[in-house]
Amino acid sequence: MSGGGYQDKRQHPAFYALLTVLIFMSVGPIALMLVNSFKFDVDIISGTSGLLFLPTIQNYETALCDILPYELDHLDYCALKFGGAFINSLIIALISTLLTLIIGCLAAYALVRFRFMGRDTVSGTTLMVRMVPPAVLLVPVFGLWNNEFCIDKTTWLGELIRDIFGGRGDVCLAGTHSGIIIIYIAMNLPFVIWILQSFIVQVPRQLEEAAHMDGAGSFQVFFKIVLPLIKPGLAAAAIFTFRIAWNEYLLASALSDRDTKTVPILIVNNMSEFNIEWGTIMATGMLLAIPPIIFTLFASRQIITGMTAGAVKG
Amino acid sequence: MTPYVFLAPALVIMVIALLYPLAYMVYGSFRDWNPSQTIGETEFNGLGNYIALWNDPNFHESLVVTLKFALSVVTLEMFIGVGLALLLDRSLRGMSVLRTLFILPMMIAPVVVGLIWRYMYHPSIGIFNQTLEWLGLGSVDWLGQHALMSVIIADIWQWTPFIFILSLAALQSLPRSALEAARIDGASGWQQIIYIKIPLMMPVLIVTCLLRLIDAFKVLEVILVMTEGGPGLSTEILALRISRTATEFRELGVAASMSNYLLMLVLILTIIMLAYSKFQEMHAARLRLATKEES
Numbered sequence: 001m002s003g004g005g006y007q008d009k010r011q012h013p014a015f016y017a018l019l020t021v022l023i024f025m026s027v028g029p030i031a032l033m034l035v036n037s038f039k040f041d042v043d044i045i046s047g048t049s050g051l052l053f054l055p056t057i058q059n060y061e062t063a064l065c066d067i068l069p070y071e072l073d074h075l076d077y078c079a080l081k082f083g084g085a086f087i088n089s090l091i092i093a094l095i096s097t098l099l100t101l102i103i104g105c106l107a108a109y110a111l112v113r114f115r116f117m118g119r120d121t122v123s124g125t126t127l128m129v130r131m132v133p134p135a136v137l138l139v140p141v142f143g144l145w146n147n148e149f150c151i152d153k154t155t156w157l158g159e160l161i162r163d164i165f166g167g168r169g170d171v172c173l174a175g176t177h178s179g180i181i182i183i184y185i186a187m188n189l190p191f192v193i194w195i196l197q198s199f200i201v202q203v204p205r206q207l208e209e210a211a212h213m214d215g216a217g218s219f220q221v222f223f224k225i226v227l228p229l230i231k232p233g234l235a236a237a238a239i240f241t242f243r244i245a246w247n248e249y250l251l252a253s254a255l256s257d258r259d260t261k262t263v264p265i266l267i268v269n270n271m272s273e274f275n276i277e278w279g280t281i282m283a284t285g286m287l288l289a290i291p292p293i294i295f296t297l298f299a300s301r302q303i304i305t306g307m308t309a310g311a312v313k314g
Numbered sequence: 315m316t317p318y319v320f321l322a323p324a325l326v327i328m329v330i331a332l333l334y335p336l337a338y339m340v341y342g343s344f345r346d347w348n349p350s351q352t353i354g355e356t357e358f359n360g361l362g363n364y365i366a367l368w369n370d371p372n373f374h375e376s377l378v379v380t381l382k383f384a385l386s387v388v389t390l391e392m393f394i395g396v397g398l399a400l401l402l403d404r405s406l407r408g409m410s411v412l413r414t415l416f417i418l419p420m421m422i423a424p425v426v427v428g429l430i431w432r433y434m435y436h437p438s439i440g441i442f443n444q445t446l447e448w449l450g451l452g453s454v455d456w457l458g459q460h461a462l463m464s465v466i467i468a469d470i471w472q473w474t475p476f477i478f479i480l481s482l483a484a485l486q487s488l489p490r491s492a493l494e495a496a497r498i499d500g501a502s503g504w505q506q507i508i509y510i511k512i513p514l515m516m517p518v519l520i521v522t523c524l525l526r527l528i529d530a531f532k533v534l535e536v537i538l539v540m541t542e543g544g545p546g547l548s549t550e551i552l553a554l555r556i557s558r559t560a561t562e563f564r565e566l567g568v569a570a571s572m573s574n575y576l577l578m579l580v581l582i583l584t585i586i587m588l589a590y591s592k593f594q595e596m597h598a599a600r601l602r603l604a605t606k607e608e609s
């Protein structure tokens with residue numbers, strides 16, 4: 001990426017001007033949201049769209065009202081349960097990322113080392129799965145998770161779960177964290193396998209054979225030799241998986257109930273109201289955007305690798 | 315033994331959470347099905363759902379909107395993204411900063427992107443109309459009269475960087491010898507772009523275009539938050555209509571058959587793109603063979 005063959009001559013200033021404009025255009029809207037999230041609604045609506053305003057963290061307080069340790073003066077009732085949703089989002093995104101990586105790693109390793117399918121077959125499958133819009137999964141997943149993937153409440157396991165967690169009816173996947181996690185794993189697996197494959201191919205076979213000679217089993221070789229060597233690939237895969245699980249709205253909204261709502265659902269629900277509280281909603285949006293922004297700033301190299309690995313190298 | 319153990323978890327998950335649901339959707343699309351019924355209680359109605367949709371003017375409208383949206387965003391983003399990559403393929407300080415900041419719009423949640431743009435397009439408090447009024451140009455009814463255009467602009471903001479970054483990577487991995495040879499032969503900047511760079515980038519450009527096209531059919535949240543499909547049906551893309559049919563109109567059978575139409579549409583476009591790229595590859599191989607025989 002450093003462009004080895006480039007002459008280091010000075011470029012025309014116009015290019016720098018263009019660069020500045022592009023940076024401004026891509027970051028501007030996000031910066032605008034950040035600035036507005038520190039404004040009172042009055043300031044947002046009055047349209048004094050400069051930087052001259054009295055900053056406030058009231059919007060963030062309103063958004064986080066259910067997990068703040070102190071009472072808020074400006075709020076009688078905590079309507080926006082952001083804290084709970086944030087924890088749900090975190091649980092779902094982290095667990096699904098972790099599981100996707102583990103399962104994806106194992107599968108990618110098997111595909112490369114035991115020569116099951118060629119890279120073409122895997123990238124073909126990846127493309128096919130990537131092709132399926134989440135909206136297409138909405139109906140079947142809704143039906144299956146609510147009606148088919150259930151444990152009858154009269155069986156011992158169903159009874160046990162009902163005794164522990166309470167509630168009525170059969171024990172179903174819908175409305176649970178695991179229900180949402182499973183579908184995210186399935187959505188991300190092919191891509192993760194695809195990316196990791198291209199990293200595992202580069203691990204020298206001799207290294208593994210040497211470990212085998214020393215008496216290590218297949219699993220040991222995998223965890224002690226292969227995994228540490230494909231860390232960059234894992235990082236890229238983790239970021240992409242986390243991003244999808246963290247940002248997804250449609251399937252989460254179909255599968256979650258009151259207690260398993262994620263943050264995107266909260267934002268959409270508050271946007272469709274007639275009278276939008278812009279300050280609060282932007283603070284919520286900012287809180288949702290912070291983790292991906294941090295990843296981008298610290299791991300842009302891995303992200304670009306992940307993005308280009310598929311298309312550029314084939 | 316071991317390879318199967320390594321593969322089993324992935325296979326199980328894919329079958330349970332992807333293949334089975336897709337099969338279930340196809341099965342459900344032939345049935346008269348509302349959300350309170352389990353699929354066993356539903357009645358078979360053959361191609362009823364498909365035929366009803368085929369004759370439904372709202373579905374047609376939605377289909378047209380989807381195609382308009384997908385084709386215009388992909389075309390515009392390809393032109394802007396590749397153009398910028400060609401223009402900025404030089405050693406500029408600050409390039410890595412640009413690349414990093416350029417990824418931001420793709421990484422943040424589509425819901426948040428929709429939120430930002432809905433605010434910016436707001437008729438009175440939005441930044442666009444305020445700027446226009448400050449300039450004395452009057453205001454534009456962004457999310458009303460020009461809703462589809464506004465939605466397209468937001469998507470261009472979010473996804474042009476994707477094409478830019480991929481084409482830049484492709485440009486920088488081009489064989490230097492070909493460019494060097496062209497320069498020595500006295501090819502102008504434009505000639506280098508048209509005869510050397512673009513043809514050599516073609517395989518990457520086709521894949522990029524394909525990925526973008528596939529993703530354009532998945533867009534839902536941005537539009538949902540910005541316009542909720544309105545005004546009227548002017549921005550109601552198929553994905554949005556599927557979710558409305560399932561949740562608002564409570565007709566799962568119809569929604570399933572609509573999903574099937576959408577899936578087939580994306581499948582056909584993907585196959586066309588892949589066939590085209592195979593054709594290009596073969597064409598290139600034949601050319602290479604021909605030049606080899608000549609020399």
